[in-house]
Amino acid sequence: MRGQPLLSTVIHREKMAAAPVMMPYFGQQISSKSDLVPDWTRQEVSTGTTIMAVEYDGGVVIGADSRTTTGAYIANRVTDKLTRIHNKIYCCRSGSAADTQAIAEIVAYQLGFHSIELDEPPLVETAANLFRASCYRYREELTAGILVAGWDKRKGGQVYSVPIGGMLVRQPVSVGGSGSTYIYGFMDANYKPGMNKEQCMELTAAALSLAMERDGSSGGVVRLASISEEGVERRVILGNQLPKFSTH
């Protein structure tokens, strides 16, 4: 694979960072050493995060929060987790910040080259497969959960999910990251097929706000983007403008 040199440096660092956190579990423990010292003191830089992508007829809407953490310290509170891979193909990154940045760079390079060879804009499915190839081959070393979303002429708006482990599946709507667990119920209840772009934007903003309220690793601002035949439109919703819900 062309990107090999870049990846091998990532592998080394990952292994060192991963070791202290992996703990075998033997039966029930009333209290163990890990309870005395909080988990976050042993964490690496992570985009513990909430990301979401929704297909609509004519394009996709993607969204993410903006917090990058090193344990309890917020290393970057205005991160842009919506990364451009090609003109009309973006990815939402969650997991280790280093891993996802490295993979995204490699895939962007591979896709750019492929697009020149084809003399055509690349397919979203191609980008998704490139992500999957890297994430699956190096699954033991990587911690990366990625949503690939974009528009192409052949199949319109598409969302592909490449979670940790390297599976690839296309879904009409997908959420990812540590904050995503809190919004599965909300998403199941509120997503309906056949929504238009504005409805998808509202759903994504609402879902991300709810997750950011509950997940300590998600927060900051909500970054949204919509990708369609016309192009890419980016929006930012600041903290005080986020939709509010009656808190009790």
Added chain:
Amino acid sequence: MEKHCTDSRVKGVSTGTTILAAIFDGGVVIGSDSRASMGGEYVSSKTINKVIQVHDRIFCCMAGSLADAQAVIKAAKFHLSFHSVQMESPPQVIAAASVLKDLCYKNKDELQAGFLTAGWDKKNGPQVYVVSLGGMLISQQVTIGGSGSTYIYGYVDAKYKPNMTKEECLQFATNALALAMGRDNVSGGVAHLVVITEKGVEHVVVPGDKLPKFHDE
């Protein structure tokens, strides 16, 4: 990739379950799923009732180790009925919650059990209390617990409104439990709900096939 698993081993012990309690105008709804499973691989019971009555108008849901929770509730029932005889009146909901809290706090090194307590009493009307694993006691309008609860935090935050009617609250609780059961593999079965008001107690059981379905089912 254990560090990114959200299963109970990494989060801390929480029973494979979903429990919920919510206050509405004039009463309170408390409910749970009905699945008991062993390690997420085998469902040992499809119809277990996790909503336990501790007094006429006070019910509890347990979270954490089932064995610990059952032992604590047995002791609490005794203390509560004794207290009620001494006071010559039905116990307050906060009394039930405090009894549970005392047991959990004083034995915190040996126990891994948390509770939702919901009920109605004459002095303060409908109330919901949460006793967490270490023995903290707080009062809330709506609360969820168990492994399946993580999936419905967003839904509950968005959908719960104070002063709903009984029907709205029942629908809200049923939806929330159905959504959690749809995503959590160790929650499932039927939805057991109990509605407690001044007038009395009403049990509602929603079997699996009558639970609301959502877009991908």
